Amino acid sequence: MARIAATERRDALVRAALAVIARDGVHAxxxxxxxxxxxxxxxxxxxxxxxRDDLLRDVVELVVGSQDVAAFGTLDLEAxxxxxxxxxxLGSYLDIVRADPAREQAMFELTQYALxxxxxxxxxxxxxxxxxxxxxxxxxxxxxxxxxxxDAPLDDLAALVISLTDGATLAWLATRDDDAxxxxxxxxxxxxxxxxxxxxxx
Numbered sequence: 001m002a003r004i005a006a007t008e009r010r011d012a013l014v015r016a017a018l019a020v021i022a023r024d025g026v027h028a029x030x031x032x033x034x035x036x037x038x039x040x041x042x043x044x045x046x047x048x049x050x051x052r053d054d055l056l057r058d059v060v061e062l063v064v065g066s067q068d069v070a071a072f073g074t075l076d077l078e079a080x081x082x083x084x085x086x087x088x089x090l091g092s093y094l095d096i097v098r099a100d101p102a103r104e105q106a107m108f109e110l111t112q113y114a115l116x117x118x119x120x121x122x123x124x125x126x127x128x129x130x131x132x133x134x135x136x137x138x139x140x141x142x143x144x145x146x147x148x149x150x151d152a153p154l155d156d157l158a159a160l161v162i163s164l165t166d167g168a169t170l171a172w173l174a175t176r177d178d179d180a181x182x183x184x185x186x187x188x189x190x191x192x193x194x195x196x197x198x199x200x201x202x
Contacts, residue, residue: 009048012038014058021059022102026109029056053119060110060123063103064130075141082146082196087189089138090165094185097169098178104169128162135161148196157195164188 016038020029031052035045049055079085097104111127114120135158143150150157168188172181 007048009040009044010055010058013040013045013048013055014062017055017059018062018103018106021106021109022100026056026106026113051119053117056110056113057120057123060107060114060127063107064127075138075145077141077145082142082148083189083193085142085146086138086192087185090168090185090189091182093165094168094172094181097172101173105173108170108173131162132158135159143196146196147199149199151195151197157192161192164191 013034017029017034020033020037024033029052031042031045034052034055035042038044049058076085076088079088111124114123114127132155136154139150139154139157139161142148165188168181168184171184172178175181
């Protein structure tokens with residue numbers, strides 16, 4: 001049988017860890033549970049990964065770099081106005097949350113775990129820096145497409161976007177009330193686009 005490269009083992013372990021966390025929570029993601037999920041031996045884990053915390057860092061990087069980019073990475077430039085475009089992005093994000101709620105809950109758990117773990121203490125800030133960067137790019141694209149300026153620093157508005165989506169995510173996870181969260185996103189779109197100012201025509 002061909003030997004599996006350490007990088008391939010690590011990738012398989014990352015995906016197995018995410019599956020365990022999404023199903024059973026961070027506390028259940030022991031090395032034994034992760035390797036069992038991946039169909040590997042404990043020796044394989046230590047061959048591929050220095051520590052469990054290193055693996056959990058990779059798990060967060062995997063999720064942040066994939067579906068969240070898909071959720072925030074595009075703006076419907078065919079929308080008739082900025083508010084409609086922003087609301088569509090928020091709706092697309094909510095669709096991803098609803099499609100895989102266990103994954104979203106796992107992300108919140110991982111963030112809290114990292115905040116309490118010295119080896120991962122710097123990671124939540126880096127994670128949210130990525131989120132804010134994605135939101136900032138959307139605001140920049142919206143400003144250019146709809147010929148508006150923003151009345152507050154883009155970094156602050158990007159932080160507002162992420163705060164609103166985090167709140168909507170937690171609200172939906174707690175209640176599973178689609179109608180209430182849709183209304184919340186309507187208010188969020190209003191709050192964001194209220195900071196847009198039409199540029200003066202030269």
